[in-house]
Amino acid sequence: MTKRIDAMFALVWISVALAANALTAAFIYQASRRRNWGRFALLLWTVGSWMLWFAYPQPFELYTGWASLLAAALFVMEFVALLLLFGGRGGAWYSTGARAAL
Numbered sequence: 001m002t003k004r005i006d007a008m009f010a011l012v013w014i015s016v017a018l019a020a021n022a023l024t025a026a027f028i029y030q031a032s033r034r035r036n037w038g039r040f041a042l043l044l045w046t047v048g049s050w051m052l053w054f055a056y057p058q059p060f061e062l063y064t065g066w067a068s069l070l071a072a073a074l075f076v077m078e079f080v081a082l083l084l085l086f087g088g089r090g091g092a093w094y095s096t097g098a099r100a101a102l
Helices: 002-032 036-055 065-086 088-096
Strands: none
Touching: 002 036, 002 065, 036 065, 065 088
8 A cells, every 4th residue: 555655646746747847848938939928937937946946955865767857857948948048049139129139
């Protein structure tokens, strides 16, 4: 019975992590399509997720391979999103308007 509860608990947390990654990817896509609401949503989502890591730090010894992979994927997507928001043509478009980046 305990193994079944542990498996269900792991499945729920893997589902939560996959949903968080999917939502982050959706925000990245909307920000790359120059949707201003996507940019602000991504900024709030990123700051909120980083605050959770500081508020509830987890020891890395407890992470399995899949959990480490999902956490790393989320970090990479957030880093890419920040580059899209504030660097290159994306940053120029948001700071000066749509015509400056074209």
